[in-house]
Amino acid sequence: MESKRQQKFAGVIQEELAQIFQREGGAFLPNTLVTITRVRVSPDLSVAKVYLSFFNTTNTTLSINTVNAHNGEIRYKLGARIRHQARVVPELNFFVDDTNEYVEKMDHLFEKIAKEPRQKEEDGEDLS
Template identity: 70%
Template structure:
């Protein structure tokens, strides 16, 4: 369970990273929309785990590697935005948020189950 402090700090980071990616994301990944889906911060506020979603990009692992290569530059830009609000600029770890892929897979499974049940239901009537 995250404390209120962690949640508030994660919100600040998410907001500022979103602005950075919106303005300068094309420099890292042309023609790709990067969305920060969630940010989790350690209790000491020294590490932020940033979950990203990529739109209009076929290879999410390559996009993630590109972001990781630019992590220090992104952290510097984040630091210049939040330096007056925090004592320490957290290290950033980037991960792919595959929640939408998971939901899509589950929907397909449920559709398949539903289609398999329907013929049996109509045969019993």
């Protein structure tokens, strides 16, 4: 369970990183929309796990590797934005948030399951 302090600081980081990626992310990820889906902060506020979702890209592994390659630059820009709100800029660890892909996969499976009984009924098979 995260403390109120951790949640508040995570929200600040999420908001500021979203602005950084929106305004300056095109320099290292052209034509890719990056969404900060979640930020988790350690109890001492020294490490932040940032979960990213990429849109308009074919290779999310390449995208996350590019973000990790620019980690120092992103952290520097974050530090410039939160310098009055935090004593130390947290170490940033970026991860791919595959929640949307998982939801789409599950929806596809449920649609497939829902269609199977109807197809058997249409073929004239008795389900009992």
